Amino acid sequence: MATMADFRTSEKSWWCPGCGDFGVLAALQKALVELATEPENVALVAGIGCSGKIGNYINSYNLHVVHGRSLPAAQAVKLANRELTVLAAGGDGDGFAIGMGHYMHALRRNVDITYVVMDNQIYGLTKGQTSPTSDGGFHTKSTPNGNIEKSVNQMQLAIASGCGFVANGLSSNQKQLVQIIKQAIQFPGFALVNTYSPCVTFNKVNTYDFYKSELVNVDEDPTYDRHDKFAAMKMLMEHNELVTGIIYEDPNSTRYEDLVKGFKPEGIVNQKWEVDDETWNKVLAQYK
Amino acid sequence: MLKEVCWQIGGEQGGGLDSTVEVFNTVASRAGYYVYAYKTFASRIKGGHTDFTTRLSTERVQAPAAGVNLLVTLDQESIDLCARNVYPGAIILADEAINAKLPEGIDAKLLTMPLNKLTLALGNPLMKNNLVLGASAAFLGMPIDGFKTYATTRWGNKGEEFVALIHKSMQEGYDYVVANWPELRLEIEEGDGKERLLMIGNEAAALGALAGGCRTVFSYPITPASEIAESLVKIFPKVGGVAVQMEDELASIVACIGAGFTGARAMTATAGPGISLMQEAMGLAAMTETPVVIVDTQRGGPSTGMPTKQEQSDLMALAYGGHGDSPRIVLAPGSVGELIPMTAEAFNLADNYHCPVLIASDLAIALFQQTVEPEEAKLSSMPQINRGPLANPEELAGLARDVFQRYSKQVNENGVSARSLPGIKNGQFLATGAEHGAFGKVTESAANRVYMMDRRMRRIQNVNTEAVRYFGSENADIVVIGFGTTVGAAKESIAEIEAATGKKAGVLQIRLIYPVPVAQIQAYVKGAKAMVVESNATGQFSFMLKGAGYNPANLYSLLKYDGTLITVEEIRNAAMAVLNGEGQYFVSGGGQGVRKAADPTITLAAQEA
Numbered sequence: 001m002a003t004m005a006d007f008r009t010s011e012k013s014w015w016c017p018g019c020g021d022f023g024v025l026a027a028l029q030k031a032l033v034e035l036a037t038e039p040e041n042v043a044l045v046a047g048i049g050c051s052g053k054i055g056n057y058i059n060s061y062n063l064h065v066v067h068g069r070s071l072p073a074a075q076a077v078k079l080a081n082r083e084l085t086v087l088a089a090g091g092d093g094d095g096f097a098i099g100m101g102h103y104m105h106a107l108r109r110n111v112d113i114t115y116v117v118m119d120n121q122i123y124g125l126t127k128g129q130t131s132p133t134s135d136g137g138f139h140t141k142s143t144p145n146g147n148i149e150k151s152v153n154q155m156q157l158a159i160a161s162g163c164g165f166v167a168n169g170l171s172s173n174q175k176q177l178v179q180i181i182k183q184a185i186q187f188p189g190f191a192l193v194n195t196y197s198p199c200v201t202f203n204k205v206n207t208y209d210f211y212k213s214e215l216v217n218v219d220e221d222p223t224y225d226r227h228d229k230f231a232a233m234k235m236l237m238e239h240n241e242l243v244t245g246i247i248y249e250d251p252n253s254t255r256y257e258d259l260v261k262g263f264k265p266e267g268i269v270n271q272k273w274e275v276d277d278e279t280w281n282k283v284l285a286q287y288k
Numbered sequence: 289m290l291k292e293v294c295w296q297i298g299g300e301q302g303g304g305l306d307s308t309v310e311v312f313n314t315v316a317s318r319a320g321y322y323v324y325a326y327k328t329f330a331s332r333i334k335g336g337h338t339d340f341t342t343r344l345s346t347e348r349v350q351a352p353a354a355g356v357n358l359l360v361t362l363d364q365e366s367i368d369l370c371a372r373n374v375y376p377g378a379i380i381l382a383d384e385a386i387n388a389k390l391p392e393g394i395d396a397k398l399l400t401m402p403l404n405k406l407t408l409a410l411g412n413p414l415m416k417n418n419l420v421l422g423a424s425a426a427f428l429g430m431p432i433d434g435f436k437t438y439a440t441t442r443w444g445n446k447g448e449e450f451v452a453l454i455h456k457s458m459q460e461g462y463d464y465v466v467a468n469w470p471e472l473r474l475e476i477e478e479g480d481g482k483e484r485l486l487m488i489g490n491e492a493a494a495l496g497a498l499a500g501g502c503r504t505v506f507s508y509p510i511t512p513a514s515e516i517a518e519s520l521v522k523i524f525p526k527v528g529g530v531a532v533q534m535e536d537e538l539a540s541i542v543a544c545i546g547a548g549f550t551g552a553r554a555m556t557a558t559a560g561p562g563i564s565l566m567q568e569a570m571g572l573a574a575m576t577e578t579p580v581v582i583v584d585t586q587r588g589g590p591s592t593g594m595p596t597k598q599e600q601s602d603l604m605a606l607a608y609g610g611h612g613d614s615p616r617i618v619l620a621p622g623s624v625g626e627l628i629p630m631t632a633e634a635f636n637l638a639d640n641y642h643c644p645v646l647i648a649s650d651l652a653i654a655l656f657q658q659t660v661e662p663e664e665a666k667l668s669s670m671p672q673i674n675r676g677p678l679a680n681p682e683e684l685a686g687l688a689r690d691v692f693q694r695y696s697k698q699v700n701e702n703g704v705s706a707r708s709l710p711g712i713k714n715g716q717f718l719a720t721g722a723e724h725g726a727f728g729k730v731t732e733s734a735a736n737r738v739y740m741m742d743r744r745m746r747r748i749q750n751v752n753t754e755a756v757r758y759f760g761s762e763n764a765d766i767v768v769i770g771f772g773t774t775v776g777a778a779k780e781s782i783a784e785i786e787a788a789t790g791k792k793a794g795v796l797q798i799r800l801i802y803p804v805p806v807a808q809i810q811a812y813v814k815g816a817k818a819m820v821v822e823s824n825a826t827g828q829f830s831f832m833l834k835g836a837g838y839n840p841a842n843l844y845s846l847l848k849y850d851g852t853l854i855t856v857e858e859i860r861n862a863a864m865a866v867l868n869g870e871g872q873y874f875v876s877g878g879g880q881g882v883r884k885a886a887d888p889t890i891t892l893a894a895q896e897a
Contacts, residue, residue, distance in 0.1 A: 010690070011729055039689070040713045045546065055718045056729055059689065061710040063549050064720035065542055066572050072506070072539035073546030077710070079530050080504055080552035084710050105535040262525030269551035269709060271528060273501030273673055279526050280667045283498065287485040287660070288318070 002038050004029055011056045020197030020208075021051050021118050023171030028087070028116060029058060030174070031181035037085050045074040047090030047099060050125045051118035051197070054089050068098030071106040074113045075256075081267030082112070082257055085185060092119040092133040096152045100132070103154075107161035110189040111256045116181065117154070117192070118171070120199035121206045128202035138205065155247060156236050158192045159229060164250030165191035166232065168243055170211050171198070176219060180246060189253035196244075211242070219245035227251055289477045292345030293428055294353035296373075297420065298366025302334035305362075308417040309340040311442065312424065313657055315434045316344045317486040320479025324349045324776070325657040326853065331511065331595045337365050346477050350623055350658060350776025352853050357474050358427050359396075360420050362403075364388060371396060379427060379472060381420075397472070401464060406457075415457040422461025429475035432462045485660040489624045489653035492660065493557065493583050494519035496631025499670040502553040502581070503529035506543035508536050508562065511595045512654040513585040516557035537562035541569040541582070548578040549719055551709035553635045557583040560593065560602050567610035570644045574614035574744060576719035577695070577707070579638030579676075583631070583647045585654035586772075588851050597851030598651045600772055601824035606646045607802035607832065613741065615748040617641060618802040620648040622757070622775035625664035627653065630799070632670045633753065639676035641747050642704050648801055650823070652773035652853055677706040684714040692717070693726040695740070703746035748803045755805035758812050760794030761786070766863050767813045769820045771798040771829070774854050778821060781859040788860060789867050801829070804836035819844040819866050821859055827873075831889040840890075843872075847888065850877035858882055 007029040015021050032042060042060035046052040048067035055062030061084075065073045074088035095103055095117050106115070122140065123129040129142035133154065137146040158166045165187040169177035177195065184191035196211050216239050218224045224245075225231055232248035257263055264271065295312065299305050313325050321344040330336045343353040355375035361367045361382045368391060371380060376395040382388035385404040390396065401423060407416040418439075425432050439454045465472075487495075493516045497505070503524070507517040521531040534540040540556040547554035558566065563584050573580045586602045588594025606618045617637055621627040631647060638645040663669065677700055684692055694717035696705040708715025718728035723740060725731045760767075760782040768785075770778040778795040785793040796812050798805070809818070820830045820843065830845050846862040848854050854876070861882040862874045871884040 006689075009729075038713070039716055040711060043550065043710045053730075055720065059716055061549075061716050062718040062720075062728075063546065063576070064718060064722065065545070066568050066721055069538060069542040069569070072534065072543040073549070075532075076504065076506060076543035076546030076554065077550045079532070080547040080550035080554070081710060084550070101535055102539050105539070109532075260530050262528055263530060264528040267550075267711070268503045268528065268530075268547075269711070271503070273503065273553070275498055275527065275667065277667060280499070282526070283495065283523055284485065284665060287487040287491065287665075288483060 001036055002033055004033055006039055007032055007059050009057055009059050013057060014053055015050060016201050018200040019050070020120060020171035020199070021054065023174060024116065024118050024177070024195050024197050025054055025057055027169070027174050027177035028181055030178045031185065032085070034178065035182055035185060041083070042085045042087065043077045044087045044089060045070045045077060046088070047094035049091040049094050051089060051091040052094060068094050069102060070094065071099065071102040071115065075106060075109065075111040078111050078113050079257065079268070081269045082265070083267045083270070086113040087116060088113055089116045089118070092117065092121060092131045093123050096132040096154055104157070104161055106190055107158055107163040109256050110162070110164065110253065112189055114181070114184045114191045114193060117194045118197035119194055120197050120203055122199050122203040124199045124202050135205070153236065153241055155192070155194055155241050156233060159232055159248050163192055164189045164253035165246070166248040167192065167246045168194045168196070168241070170196050170215060170244055172208055173244065176217070176244060183246060187249070187253065189255050214242045215244050216242065217244045218247060289475055291347065291477060292343060292349060293357045293474050293476045294341060294343045294355065295358045295424060295428065296339060296341040296356040296370055297360040298337065298339035298370045299362035301329060301332065301336045301338040303362070304414055304417050305338060305340060308421060309342065311421060311435065311438060313342055313486060315430070315438050316342065317484055317659060318438070319430060319434050320481040321345060322348045322659045323486055323657060324351065324659070326352055326652065327656070329596050337369060339366060339370055344476065346479065348659065351780050351856055352777070354855070354857060358424060360424060361388065367391070379474065381423060399469065406460060406464070410453065410457055412453060415453065418454050418457035419461035422458035423465045426462045426465035427472065427474055429473055432458055484662060485665055486657050487624060487660055488515060488655050488657050489621070489627050489649055490515035490585065490655065491519050492624045492627035493631045493647070493649065494523065495665065496628045497555050498523055498527070499628065499667065500553065500632030500635035501673045502555045502635055503527065504547040504552045504554040505529070505531040505556065506534050506540045506547070506554065507556045507558065508534050508540050510559045510562055512587055512651045513557040513559050513583065516583060537565040538569070541566040541580070542572070544580045545569060545573050545576070545578050548573070548580045549576065553579070553581070553639070555581040555583065557585070559585050559587050560589040563602055563605050563609070567605070570616065571610045571612055571614050572721040573644045574616065575721045577642035577704070577744070578719065579642055580644050581634045581638050581647070582644060583649055586648060586650040594851045596651070598773065598853050599823050599849060599851065600648070600650050600774070601828065601849070603648065603801060603824070603828040603832065606648055613745065615641070615643040615744050616802060617643065617645045617748060617751055618648055619645065619753070619799060620771040620801050621653060622771065622797045622799065624653060624658040625660035628665055629670055636671055636674045636676070637751065637753065640674065640704065641702055641751065642676070642707065643747060648772065650772040677704055679706045679708040679712060679715050681712045684708065684712055687714050689714050689716065690727070694719070694728050695724065695726050697726070699743070702750070703743060751800060751803060753800055755800035756808050756812060757797040757799060758794060759797070761792035763792060764794035764816045765791035766867055767794045767796050767816045767818050768859060768863065769796045769798060769809070769818055770822070771801060774821050774823065777854050777856045777859055780856045781863065784856060784860040785863045788864055791867055793863065798829070802832065804832050806833065806836040806838050809833070809838065817844055817866055818842055819846060819863060821846045821854060823848050823854060825849040825888060827887070827889045834889065846874045846876060846882065847885070848875065848877040852877060
């Protein structure tokens with residue numbers, strides 16, 4: 001059984017002290033340990049930005065791709081070897097600005113991966129510009145007079161686009177976040193784990209204290225039905241997406257992999273690739 | 289008796305001509321003729337002129353014919369557009385209903401047949417195409433039974449009655465010609481009856497991918513590449529593969545990298561606009577040393593350009609595109625048949641050189657049917673799957689974690705080190721597009737940067753593949769250098785050049801576009817004049833040759849960029865001009881013949897300065 005130490009690396013972090021991403025990383029590692037996963041069976045695909053550096057700090061197979069494209073790569077990793085636990089990770093800019101096109105399609109495609117977003121509502125690595133999840137009126141280097149655009153509602157978008165598992169956590173609430181990630185990994189299909197992961201250097205508005213006072217935790221509400229899509233949308237709309245917990249879960253999710261004709265449970269990488277004469281000749285026959 | 293004939297049919301796009309031509313070509317192939325079929329079409333679904341040309345011969349043909357023997361026209365526009373290309377004395381068959389008029393100065397016999405009237409009597413508008421097929425068979429002296437047999441298998445699922453109607457229509461068309469023009473025949477020698485294959489290059493690429501162990505395809509529809517994924521999505525259920533239609537080309541290429549990182553063989557297929565979008569991620573594949581195969585069916589560029597027209601203008605983008613310095617391997621097929629083993633080989637190269645391998649196909653290879661010899665498609669003659677340097681799972685299991693170095697300095701003769709795959713214990717590493725050290729972790733150390741850059745570029749210095757193929761006379765006076773579709777016309781031009789000039793000619797087919805196999809090219813050309821023939825406006829391959837150190841004084845070129853195929857005649861005329869010392873650089877096309885031009889690879893820069 002792997003331990004927390006097995007999922008850590010000796011790399012010194014490039015994240016700022018106090019960065020929310022430390023908490024998300026720790027929760028992810030804990031969830032993997034609690035699910036009895038081994039590092040070699042985990043593939044993590046990350047995008048560009050502060051959060052995209054996560055692959056340096058977790059001992060697993062890590063692929064760090066170009067900006068905005070963690071999801072196409074992660075879906076392909078899963079399709080190439082469905083025996084792996086496949087995670088995608090990145091920030092709000094990576095996922096909902098440059099990567100938004102891929103986000104929408106990954107949601108509706110429903111390949112069995114878990115997408116962990118570290119949302120700090122700001123561009124950190126480029127030193128403080130507005131992000132697609134920044135609130136209206138938010139002052140940044142690129143919006144000195146206040147953000148005049150509306151923010152993306154990624155969780156409502158996810159539900160509207162057919163995503164079967166939509167959850168949100170706060171990086172400092174480890175206990176809840178570990179539970180969320182565990183269930184997301186176990187969910188048969190695409191699972192969104194949004195997290196609020198504060199940027200302590202550039203975002204002085206959306207701080208740990210801000211989230212602690214604003215967030216509504218559906219996990220603490222015994223009357224909340226996470227299988228009710230309409231209730232989930234209402235909850236997210238009413239609270240401007242400042243909601244934590246498992247907000248929506250589709251009890252009837254069918255993985256993309258299970259719908260591909262002739263697709264096998266064994267990973268493609270572990271199959272024999274040589275074609276036999278019979279198959280080859282059958283294919284050739286249509287060109288005669 | 290003729291050794292070859294050229295049959296052409298013109299009409300409105302979307303009127304069922306595609307399947308008419310498919311029947312004609314398949315029946316001709318089954319009768320033992322070699323087929324080369326090409327078409328003019330526009331980027332629209334219904335309406336607009338389209339024409340299909342089929343050259344059938346008792347010998348291998350791989351280029352457009354110099355003229356047409358039998359032109360079948362369903363509207364006046366087709367006569368206006370196509371009649372100029374007929375051989376003197378050719379037959380032009382038209383529907384009586386269109387009151388066809390032959391443009392002035394055309395030496396041909398215009399015959400009319402009551403196609404509309406006969407079709408109405410048959411009670412199904414689709415039967416016009418079968419009347420035409422029957423009439424064509426009669427003129428060409430091809431047995432009508434071959435057409436009927438094919439119709440039975442092709443449309444058998446639509447019921448006996450429907451098949452009987454098709455048979456009746458074909459026979460009526462045949463009988464009409466026999467009864468009305470008993471003397472008019474373009475009799476072609478009988479085909480040898482040997483069973484051959486007939487396919488487009490995109491189907492050949494799909495077959496190569498199947499044989500090469502590719503089981504994951506991620507692509508986005510684009511002309512003229514879509515049939516590659518469409519073929520594989522039909523084949524894959526038989527072998528457990530998956531072909532995903534992605535949201536765009538950015539996703540397609542990154543998905544391929546994901547699958548390649550995992551250890552599967554992944555491919556994407558696209559055309560120019562997709563190649564432009566994939567450039568950033570090709571750098572990622574190079575940086576992470578991940579195998580990936582990309583087929584580029586080149587078409588008229590830039591931007592949207594001419595999506596349905598021939599061009600070979602992506603070479604620079606394929607070899608050098610994207611930011612930063614990164615290794616790639618670029619292959620080019622010289623025929624449809626060659627694309628089968630070449631695509632299979634591309635996966636071996638990618639797995640061995642750990643970098644993107646690109647196949648520079650082009651529209652005419654991608655979409656035009658060619659005869660493929662059974663030997664070219666034999667499974668046993670396909671390259672064996674060779675997965676390249678892989679870490680040994682048992683060895684790694686015996687080590688501790690953080691011992692295996694994915695980017696180890698212990699490299700093989702190609703400069704490549706073994707890769708581990710997800711699932712292998714103790715093989716964990718970081719594959720990142722950021723500069724990194726031996727374990728893949730990010731570092732910006734200057735010494736490491738130099739090692740890593742040299743390591744990545746070194747691998748393509750000596751790519752082990754059949755880089756060139758030579759055809760024609762030894763000790764030639766002129767060597768025509770070509771790749772892709774151009775190779776077919778170049779090969780057929782050898783005899784014509786020799787007959788016209790009394791000098792010896794050869795063709796050097798370039799199969800490895802990049803890295804440019806300049807030493808091998810020099811070894812074959814020797815003292816001959818080297819004439820590069822390519823379908824682009826800036827002499828991209830000439831430019832690459834010069835950059836690779838080829839002597840510019842001995843480099844002649846023929847360029848064509850009007851969207852049509854380079855012909856045997858154009859190559860012959862340019863070769864004659866070169867041998868006569870008339871000039872060094874020539875262009876053709878756009879309604880004009882071969883003419884002198886300035887060297888586009890130099891003058892563009894010089895004019896700026």
